[in-house]
Amino acid sequence: MPDLSFGQPKLNEYTPALTVRDVKSPNSRSKRVMGYKTGRVHHFLSDYESGYYYLLEWADNVTDIREQFPLDINETKEIAELINVRHPAYKGSDIVMTTDFVVTIKSGLTIARTVKFSKDLEDKRILEKFSIEQEYWVRRGVDWGIVTEKELDKVLIQNIKFFLPYKTHVCDEKIVETILSEISCGKGRLKEVLAYSDNYFELETGSSLNVFKALVAGKKLALDMEKRFSVTMNCDEISIVGAS
Numbered sequence: 001m002p003d004l005s006f007g008q009p010k011l012n013e014y015t016p017a018l019t020v021r022d023v024k025s026p027n028s029r030s031k032r033v034m035g036y037k038t039g040r041v042h043h044f045l046s047d048y049e050s051g052y053y054y055l056l057e058w059a060d061n062v063t064d065i066r067e068q069f070p071l072d073i074n075e076t077k078e079i080a081e082l083i084n085v086r087h088p089a090y091k092g093s094d095i096v097m098t099t100d101f102v103v104t105i106k107s108g109l110t111i112a113r114t115v116k117f118s119k120d121l122e123d124k125r126i127l128e129k130f131s132i133e134q135e136y137w138v139r140r141g142v143d144w145g146i147v148t149e150k151e152l153d154k155v156l157i158q159n160i161k162f163f164l165p166y167k168t169h170v171c172d173e174k175i176v177e178t179i180l181s182e183i184s185c186g187k188g189r190l191k192e193v194l195a196y197s198d199n200y201f202e203l204e205t206g207s208s209l210n211v212f213k214a215l216v217a218g219k220k221l222a223l224d225m226e227k228r229f230s231v232t233m234n235c236d237e238i239s240i241v242g243a244s
Contacts, residue, residue, distance in 0.1 A: 005110065006102065006140065008066065012040040016068035017098045019043040035065065036167050042067055048115045049100055051152045054160045056103060060219070064104035069112070071097045071136050079135045085128040099133060099144075111145070112137045118148040159225045166213035175201055175211050183221070183235050190238065191231040 003010045020043050023030045030045045037057060044050040044067060056062045076097050080087035087094050101113040114133065120126050130146070137144035175197060182193040190212070197208035209231065215221040222239040223229070 005104070006069075006142075007072070008069065008102075010064050010066070010104070011038045014038070014040070014066050016043050016066070017070035017096060018045065018068040020045075036164070037063065038065060046115070048117065048147075048149055048152060051154075051157045052101065052113070052115050052147055054157050054164070055152070056101070057164065058160045058225075061106045062103055063106050066102045067100060069099045069102040071099065071133065073097070075139075076132050076136060079132050083131055083135065085131060087132070088129055097129070097133060097136075099137070102142075109143075111143045113145055113147050115147045118150055121146070121148070153226055155228050156226050159229050162229060163213050163217045165217075166210060167217040169210060169214035169217070171211045171214050172201075175203075175208060176215065179208060179211060179215070180221075180240055183238050184240055186236040188235055189231070190233050190235060193235060194231065 003013070008014055020030045020032050023045055029047045030043070031050055033042045033044065033050060033053065034040075035042045035053075035057065042053060042065065044053060049067065053065065053067070056065050073094060073096050077087050077094060088097055089095060099112045100115045103111050103113065105111065112133075114130065116126070134144050178197050178200065179193060182196065183190070194208040194212060197203070197211075198205055201208075212221070216223065220241050222241050223233070223237060
């Protein structure tokens with residue numbers, strides 16, 4: 001039996017109601033991204049959606065991410081009639097509404113989030129659709145909210161995208177120990193530490209940088225992720241997680 005939440009499976013058993021294949025526009029910004037927490041491919045229909053996903057993937061308190069979450073059409077039709085707004089339809093037929101993200105927090109709490117460009121919130125029809133969606137989640141005691149581009153830090157997202165692919169990178173422990181030891185001294189620049197490691201272990205140039213990325217992705221090293229990353233940063237700007 002799949003682990004169901006609000007009528008839908010969790011983690012890698014979940015299938016989004018909309019996928020990249022469903023978006024046929026040649027100008028679409030849709031994309032597929034492999035999820036580390038869920039172990040499945042995620043489908044996003046805009047840069048803002050994928051940007052928000054990276055923030056969720058990076059957050060320690062998030063345990064599951066379900067995008068393009070389908071809402072029960074019978075209930076959304078009932079809500080639309082109750083609040084006197086037109087239900088979303090295509091060619092005269094009502095369609096299944098979706099919520100961009102349904103997120104499970106480590107505490108067991110679930111939140112629902114819709115991602116939208118801020119200027120679209122001035123559109124009356126869009127707000128009508130949101131009123132249906134909001135009532136749907138209110139009935140379930142789920143916190144529903146709207147995320148706009150104003151809440152998506154571009155530098156933070158770019159840094160996450162830079163480090164995250166190395167989350168599963170296999171590292172030689174001797175190289176790890178050397179990099180951590182050099183960084184802990186807090187002297188010089190990161191690029192000097194990485195160059196030293198490459199030379200000492202006779203590695204191909206850039207190999208130690210990949211190890212550093214893996215250490216950041218694995219939260220063994222911490223740095224200011226809201227500041228654009230550069231290998232020229234000082235070692236005293238990097239913290240070893242758990243070090244006293």
